[in-house]
Amino acid sequence: MSSDYIIKVEKVSKTFPGVKALNEVDFELKAGEVLALCGENGAGKSTLMKTIAGVHDPDPGSGCIQFLGKEACFENPLEARKAGIVLVFQELSLVPELSVAENIFLGSLPRTKFKTIDWKSMNEETAELLEELECNFKPTDLAGDLSIAQQQMVEIARSLPFKPKVVILDEPTSSLTEREKEVLFKNIRRLKEKDVAIVYITHKMDEVFEITDRITVLRDGQRTGSLKTSDATINDITKLMIGRELEDFFHKSKAEPGKEILRVENLTQKGEFQKISFSIRSGEVLGVYGLVGAGRSEMAESIFGVRKLDEGKIFIEEKEVEIKNSKQAVKLGIGFVPENRKEQGLVLKMSCQSNLSLAKLPWMHQKGFIDRTTDINTFNEYKEKLLISTPGPNQPVVNLSGGNQQKIVIGKWMCMDPKVLILDEPTRGIDVGAKAEIHKLIAKMAEAGLAVLVISSEMPEIIGVSNRIITMKDGCITAEFQESEISEQGLIDAITLDPKAESA
Template sequence: MTDALQREPAVPALRLAGIVKTFPGVRALDGVDFEVMPGEVHALLGENGAGKSTLMKVLAGMYQPDEGRIVIGGREVRMTTPLEAKQEGVVLIHQELSLVPEMSAAENIYLGELPRQSFGRVDWRRLYARSDAILERLRCKFRSDATVAQLSIANQQMVEIARALTVDARVVVFDEPTASLTDAEKVVLFDIIHDLKAQGVGIVYISHRMDEIFTLSDRITVLRDGQYRGTLETALTNEDEVTRLMIGRSLDLSRESTPVKAGETVLAVRNLTCEPYFEDVSFSVRAGEVVGFYGLVGAGRTAIAEALFGLRNCASGAILIDGKEVAIGSPEQAIALGISLVPENRKEQGLVLQMSCRDNMTLPQVQDLTAGPFVSSGAEIAIFDQYRDRLAIKTPSWRQPVGVLSGGNQQKIVIGKWLSMQPRVLIVDEPTRGIDVGSKSEIHTLLRELAAQGYAVIVISSEMPEILRVSDRIVAMYHGRITREFTAAEVTEDSLVQAISGIAAPAEA
């Protein structure tokens, strides 16, 4: 017999067989099968609510399956806690950060497994030495004794990723790991994934970013409505086939060709400066158009939005509404002038997750919906019903806590909340972050429809396809300055990349 005939089939690093998980009134997983081979990057895709996170929480010991088996390295296991899962070599890097803000990066990296000296005392020297070595491998520019609360969101994500490098892992699950990372940090993460793959670790990669999926993965498995829909070889498929499996239809992601019918200038910014975030910024937005802001993380885009909404005080420059200079020192003043902001982080800045959909929708105007000393429930429900229908928000009732909705529906609640204030200028920061491809298309269509209805819309995005699809004009930023402004007809990917890299000179007036 030849060696090839004698060689036994490879044993999966992980196999989930017939996994069922039911919550009150919801069958979240319905007999799902999934496997990862050693040294494989296996992408897990599906719309928000498809069951991806529930399946991974079953794997990580956070949930126990009602039915089905978990097999790791050929051995069936039962894990009832995340610590037991980690002991079996399973590490889950959460999309939602699971760090303790008051503790150091090192304490978070080794949480639950701090190195000890005699009498149970923490060996701080060994803890910081080990942690610094891991952070150096991740090319982080902060020390492990830094308090997590003082770190940026991107650096907090790197601390979360560092946890995966503390154990001899069999399987590492990355759940939307690049949502808060800069392009340079993404390169480091992808290098780490390739290193883990070369060491024979099985990688589960969950992301809504198709470019990452097709760059990193070997196979793609799709879930829809809690059910297994199929597994594809990445090299033999394409984005359209994956999308059809995910949502049951193809998407038209092309840019609308209808020319913009913009009206008068609603918002104008003249030489606005807010050091150290941005300097000498000038632009305008007309009724009926979408102006996109594109640039690297830290370029100053979000800071401009916050200044327009009264969250930052500017040292110099002017903001004009309908040609008249205005002073905006607080969100209340911005709202009164007709400016609304859908923030970058909807869960921390845009929603109260424990409150109902109705209460979130009407929160900015609750003082105007009172009948005597009480809030008018009927008025609140009427507003919610109006924008639920207008934005096609999927929720069984206005009573539903907004925290249990999918990311796309949460974002529609935030947008509806500000539309109900009848703004003239709508600023939307990272409109589709953490949202599946189907909901992303709906949000894009909504933004174009709002412009067609006469809103002046500003969109800030880190995704080039998104900014190209929705914008009538694009403002490129680099290190706090506007480097170039493009129309939709003249912009190209190359020229846009040059502009946000500081290569292109500002356009001539």
């Protein structure tokens, strides 16, 4: 019977200190199918996949995992990989100091007959893999110099030489451009034709319907249902995920815009973005819409002082300011929720509580001490506001689910009480329920007087939260939409405009 299934999991549990991440979960996967694995942040999706792929051991005596009809228990992911199960992690795990080729062959570097590393064949084989995935970078490039999207492609390329039977992709497109996503989907279809089974973890419903055949939903470490994708609706999935229907997906600031808080004029960094001018008033949410690679994040980083400007002026409350680094930006009241939480937003080994207070520290130090009671109060307040699911304030952030880590980054800046808050892809990797909560918070913060800049590649999100939208392409602003003028088609047209033709 079980031979129908390439993987069959029965009643497996996994307990971490203080959390039952998996609670007698069942799960099946058939050869040649693309299975969506859905569920709220912290539902246990990554844990289930890591348990299958040898990263975690299930709780002793708690059920069984079968692979190809036989009980499977892999010591580590490499063993699983050799057997044919490849897991591409949610959080990227490349070594930034090594080249793309070295990262791909890490652990099995090819040797020449003199036992030295065979750079030539390593680079040649890597070039072939990169070509297969239509990557636009070289085997010799350093992993640390690649964009997140490119690093993600390296993670995927790295799995191909193992001729896998099962490929597990944990939120693979969270930072890919539209074109890169298409390439990935092409590769998924190609693998599927070879009868490879694919588990596709995502919070993006449009992708579930585009690429998957079946959907399995987890909630609180248990399976709540499995559906055929062609029979399912978003509502069906949401209900299985959160146990109720979502009435309201988006929330917009209803505040009357007040005085100007942030103005930028002619921001330019050569090769990245040019002549960016806009202003945001108190109570306003300005959306920046564009495709990945349009220069939006780079522009935002320059306002936060982590990127040098070649030209341009920044004004806070109509006073020109100089921002040479992020410390100065924070002092001026600018908060920044970056796109890549792992590198820029969190100290992973520190506790949730400490991470939340990080942005506040400069002020606490001014008073001369760190106040731990405020810390814990702050933590409790934001845990509740953002529905952060963690066993306790002292839990290291690294142990939180991806979405909950993102909530901590947002909370960290919210509790600093900034004048301007810049959010770069704020709900990347966040489940539908928590997404709605974050949108509500963005609106609330604006209504409390903040000027908010939201960068997003998700059209429904940008339309849902913004009072005004500017679009960017190739580093230039291509259009601006007042609230009453915003339309999907208008935005699509604006991000495909040629900025040079426009300004000519």
